Amino acid sequence: MIAHLTRRYRFSASHRLHSAEMSAEENRATYGKCNNPHGHGHNYTLEVTVSGPVDEGTGMVCNLMDLDGFVGREVLSRYDLGNLNTMQEFAQIVPTTENLCIAIFEILQRGFPHAHLEKVRLEETMMNSFEYTGGAEARK
């Protein structure tokens, strides 16, 4: 029987939304306050949803210790209390929460083999949230 398991995590990070392809004026018009050169930060809430058959022996889709360990090592320790603009994955793309959502999905997709990755959902604030379920290959 297939079940979906969702785990929530929190991290805080700073970013500045600025595109090298736009003029200073266009950047200001597009990103507004988020274009402030000194950056600003958010308390992000991350939701990771995985799915799979419930193992008869453990009663689990995947062991939460494995998921927490992976997300802690590969996602939270990378982004928590960091500046997104300084990171290699955002050297060429703007660290919007859309792109961060995709970056986190790709980290999980590449490195977490214990269950099928369904969705990454990221709350930037209590008012904004973003979901990604894969398929950005077309974007690249």
Add this chain to the structure above:
Amino acid sequence: MVYLTRKAEFSASHYYHNPDFTPEENRRVFGKCNNPNGHGHNYTLEVTVKGEVDPRSGFVVDLKQLKEVMHREVLDAMDHRFLNKEVPEFFTRIPTTENLAIAIWQRLETKLRQARLHRVRVYETPDLFVDFYGES
């Protein structure tokens, strides 16, 4: 098709243990959850049903009935209980959140009259929940 979700809360204790595993294996796989004295959670249950809106009542389901079924089948059986020892499904199955969602689905599925069960969501904590959509 309209979807309707009803929430309920219950509190219960459980522990994780597979008698086919060695004590060491149980501790490794289940960690702190293997403590045989159990520990507890405040669970939140979300039951989502789906159906066409009845033209006379304007309802997908009679909420009163849905509440009654949830109370009788789930809350009366599980609220303030030790799941491993008092809920028959968990005499043989480990009461993980996954198995809890499946057991609740199985308890509700045949008891609902008007609407069809769409999803059972069980929150073990605000940061961990499982969705079950049935066997198909």
